[in-house]
Every structure is written in structure tokens, then in C-alpha cells.
Amino acid sequence: MKEIPKISEAEFEVMKVIWKNEPISTPEVVEIVSKKVDWKPNTIQTMLSRLVKKKALKTRKHGRVFVYTSLIEEHEYVGQKSELFLKQFFGGALNSMVLNFIENDQLSKEDISELRKILSERDRKEGEK
Template sequence: MKSLPQISDAEFEVMNIIWKYAPTNTNDIVERLSKDKDWSPKTIQTMLFRLEKKGVITHEKESRVFVYSPLIKKEAYIELEGNTFINRFFDGALSQMVLNYLNRNELTTEEINDLQAILDKKRKK
């Protein structure tokens, strides 16, 4: 997979809004983020500028507002970040990550059944 730029946790929250509602304008992004975050509009605009500079979003000017769209798919970014995490903390061994999680957390019967269904489906492929 090609290399994608690193984005911060805060930038990822902005990206989630853009991925979910694109194309979306600055005012809508600020309004949606203001519901959960105590960020000023200037802070959000700075993050939008950084994301555009990193090449993960683009904008068009419509009337007096910027309308943003993603240049990368959320799934591609999550796949890259997941692989980076596994490589960094578990030497690329997914099974070690899963075992680590299972040894530290209790799963419900439903979660175990869901995981088993995923594994069964993978085995059939």
C-alpha cells in the first residue's frame, strides 16, 4: 500500500466529519465538532489547512465558504494505521495482538461467536 501522511488524533476527528458528510463546508464542520469539542473555529480551520497541506483533503470555494472533500478513503487510512500499529507493537504478528487483547479482557459470548464467525469465513476462503 502506498504511504499516507500521518494525521494527529485531533485531525482524525476532523477527517471523520469530512468522511461522513463530504462534501461539507467549513461552517458545518465547525458546528458538528463544536457539539463534542471545545475547539475554536480558528483551531478547526488550522486543522483543515494542515490536512489540505498533507494532501488528505481538498476544497472548492462556493460563494463565501470552502467546501471540503477527502482525497483518501477512510478504509485505506484505517488499514494503514492498523498495519503500522501491529508492526510497531507486535512485530507484525496479528495473532500476538489478539492474544494480548484476549489475555487482558473478558469477551461476551456474543463477541466470541462473532469472532468465530469471522475466522470460519476466512478459513473457507
């Protein structure tokens, strides 16, 4: 598995904007993030710099602004974080996590129905192989 840098929750907010809009300039990132979170432009620029240093982003100068693109894909990052969460809290067992949600009434009837639908679709695809 590819080495993915550690990204703070705040940096993750910036990454989500970049993943959705890349390539994207500093002013554009600042504008979008500022609408979601009450951060000053300097704070957002600091996070961009940190993400470049962590090799989560690459930057190039375009005229008078910097333009950012990601070096890691969102699905890679989310996959790694999900796996770490499962290992930390449920010993890596997805069924234990789902059972925990069911036993604590944290899944609605709609959630359970959606899970059944996903599993049925997965079974159908597996049967076609």
C-alpha cells in the same frame, strides 16, 4: 501502497466528520466538530488548513465558503494505522495481538463469539472460491 499523510489525533477527528459528510463546507465542519469536541472555530479551521497542506483534503470555493473533500479514503488510513500498530506492538503478528487480548481477559464472551462468526464466514467464503 499509496503514501498517506501523517494525521494527528485531533486532525483525525476532523477527517472523520469529512469522510462521513463530504463534500462539506467549513461552517458545517465547524458545527459538527464543535458538538463533539470543545474547540473554537479557529482551531477547527486551522486543522482544515493543515489537512489541505498535508494533501489529506482538497478544497474548492463555492460562493463564499470553502467546500472540502478527502484525498484519502478512510479505509486506507485506518488500514495503514492498523498495520503500523501491529508492527510496533506485536511484530506485525495479528495472532499475537488477539492472544494478548485473550490472555488479559480483554475479550468478552460476545467478542469471542463475534470473532468465531467472522472467521467461520471467512472460511465459508474461501471454500466457495
